[in-house]
Amino acid sequence: MLSTTQLNTMLELQDKMNTKVNPQWLTAGYQYLRAAMIEAVEGIEHHGWKWWKAQTKDLPQLQMELVDIWHFALSAIIIEFDGDIQRSAKTISEQLESGETSVKFDGKDYHFSQQGILDNLELLSGLCAAKRFSVPLFIQIVEQADMTPDELYRQYVGKNILNFFRQDNGYKEGSYIKIWQGQEDNEHLVEVLNSLDIQLQDYSNLVYQGLRQRYPN
Known part of the structure; x- marks a missing residue:
């Protein structure tokens, strides 16, 4: 299960990234769940679902x-929650701790733990x-894709x-170096x-520092 520290870290990072794109993102009317819907459908494509042709599951892309x-x-x-990170984290934790294994959609109960x-x-x-x-449904899917909650966090x-890191080093201006020492940044x-x-408290900062130490001056 995702820890409180992990949830707070991810929520804070998401808020910072969204704010970097648009300081007024909370009230901009962006359809984030529409975007999530599209990604879910793309996940189906990466898994493979067509019975009329041979397909290979692309697990890393999924x-x-x-x-x-x-x-x-x-x-x-x-x-x-109007930008409240603590309330957001609390709600996610409560959902994870609920033990919920089904959801009601369009008047029907779907037992996702059995699907x-x-x-x-x-x-x-x-x-x-x-x-x-x-x-809970999302975490079920994560585990079905051979990921642990810790791996999702990582x-x-x-x-x-x-x-x-890319934005801070000239990605938007076109001066960012994507390949150095013979390797791509990813x-x-x-x-x-x-x-x-x-599990380190300042994990996200250490990841950034690790990239900065490797990047050409």
Whole structure:
């Protein structure tokens, strides 16, 4: 289960990134759950669902879609609580601790703990289309995609910090160097993430510092 520290870290990072894009993002009317719905459908594509042709599941891409869904879901939750990070974290924790294994949608109970990942992704996309999000359902999908909550946290923080790092080093202006020492920045990120304990209180700051130490002056 995601810890309070992990939830607060992710929510704060999401708020900072959204604010970097638009300081008035809380009232801009962005459709974050619509974006999450699209990512869920893309996750179905990466898994493979077509019975009339041979398909290979692309697990890393599916996991990346889930990380993107979580970015959008956190944004929607923060908006729901008018930017209050503590209340947002408390609500997510309560949902995770509820032991909920089903959701009611369109008058029908869906027991997502008994469904496969494709049915659950479809259910999640339907809920998002209806402007709803179930954290327990999402975590069920995460685990079905061979990710632990800790791995979700690790990948989420990594992607978020890399976005910050790129922006801080000229990505928008076109001066950012994406490849150095023979590796792309996301490869350097993986090495930094693998070198750090995710339980560290200042984990996200250490990820940023790790990238900065490697980046060419």
